[in-house]
Amino acid sequence: MAPMTNRTEEIRPAWLDDPTTVAPTVLVIGGFLTSPPLYRGLRARLLEAGAAAVEIAPIWTPDWLLVVGRGLGAIVTRASRALLGAARVAAGSPLSRGAPLLVVGHSAGGVVARLLTSPEPFEGRPCRGAGRIGAIVTLGTPHVVSADSPFGGIGAAKVAAFLDRVAPGAAFAPRVGYVAVASRAFPGRRTGGLRERLAWAAYQAVLPQPGAEVIEGDGVVPLAATRLEGAIEVVLDEARHSPFGSRPWYGSAGPLDAWWPIALDAWRRALLVRAESLATRSRGGG
Numbered sequence: 001m002a003p004m005t006n007r008t009e010e011i012r013p014a015w016l017d018d019p020t021t022v023a024p025t026v027l028v029i030g031g032f033l034t035s036p037p038l039y040r041g042l043r044a045r046l047l048e049a050g051a052a053a054v055e056i057a058p059i060w061t062p063d064w065l066l067v068v069g070r071g072l073g074a075i076v077t078r079a080s081r082a083l084l085g086a087a088r089v090a091a092g093s094p095l096s097r098g099a100p101l102l103v104v105g106h107s108a109g110g111v112v113a114r115l116l117t118s119p120e121p122f123e124g125r126p127c128r129g130a131g132r133i134g135a136i137v138t139l140g141t142p143h144v145v146s147a148d149s150p151f152g153g154i155g156a157a158k159v160a161a162f163l164d165r166v167a168p169g170a171a172f173a174p175r176v177g178y179v180a181v182a183s184r185a186f187p188g189r190r191t192g193g194l195r196e197r198l199a200w201a202a203y204q205a206v207l208p209q210p211g212a213e214v215i216e217g218d219g220v221v222p223l224a225a226t227r228l229e230g231a232i233e234v235v236l237d238e239a240r241h242s243p244f245g246s247r248p249w250y251g252s253a254g255p256l257d258a259w260w261p262i263a264l265d266a267w268r269r270a271l272l273v274r275a276e277s278l279a280t281r282s283r284g285g286g
C-alpha cells in the first residue's frame with residue numbers, strides 16, 4: 001500500500017516557500033467606456049517593471065454602455081471570469097507560483113475590483129474573490145460618490161452604498177493590500193479658463209462641493225472622491241485620468257514609476273501576512 005500523503009502538503013501553494021521572491025501576476029480592469037487595447041501600453045510597462053504576467057479583463061465599450069440601463073452585474077461577471085483566468089495564469093507561472101493576484105483597476109474598474117471581494121452576491125452575481133487577490137490598486141477611482149450628483153444618480157451611489165455596507169474601505173486588510181492612486185494635475189476653477197471650468201463641472205458632477213472655487217483632481221474625478229479609508233494614498237502631480245490622448249496618464253511611464261513600487265510593496269506585505277497566518281495555523285496557534 002502506498003504511504004498516505006498529508007493533504008495539506010499536497011495543496012500547499014508553491015509561493016509560500018518564499019513569498020519574498022515571487023513576482024505578481026497582474027489583472028487590469030479598465031474604466032468606463034474603455035476597451036482592452038487601450039491598456040496594452042500599461043501592460044508592456046508593467047512587464048518591464050517586473051510583473052510576471054499581465055492579464056486585461058475582456059470588458060469592452062459596448063459592455064459599459066449597457067451599465068446605465070442594466071447596472072454593473074454583467075461587468076462584474078466578466079471581471080470574475082477574468083479573475084479566475086488570471087489566477088490560472090499565476091498558478092502556471094514559475095515567477096508567481098500561484099501567488100494571489102495584484103489587481104489594478106482604472107477609474108470605474110477600481111470599483112469593480114472591490115466588488116469582486118464582496119462576501120455577498122452583487123446583483124445576483126457571486127463574488128467572494130478576496131482569497132485570490134493580494135492587492136487592489138485603484139487609479140483615479142471614484143470611491144466616494146454623492147447620491148445627489150449626476151454621476152451618483154445613474155447608479156454609482158447605489159454601488160458605493162453596497163460596498164460601504166459589505167466591504168467598506170480596506171475591508172480585507174492586511175491580507176489584501178490597498179493602494180488608492182489619484183492626481184491633482186488638473187485643478188478645476190469655477191471662474192477659470194475653459195479647461196479649468198470644464199474640470200470644475202466634471203468634479204461637481206461626481207462629488208458636489210458647494211461653494212468651492214477651486215477643486216483638485218485628474219481632469220475627470222476630484223481628489224476628494226478617490227479616497228478610500230484604510231488604503232495607502234498616492235497623489236500624483238502630473239497624471240491625467242484618461243488613457244486617451246498624448247499627455248501622461250496614470251499608466252504612463254512617469255506616473256507608473258511613482259505608484260508601482262508602492263503597489264508592489266503593499267502586495268508583498270499582504271502575502272507575508274497570509275504566510276504567517278498559515279504558519280501559525282499549522283503550528284496549532286489558531
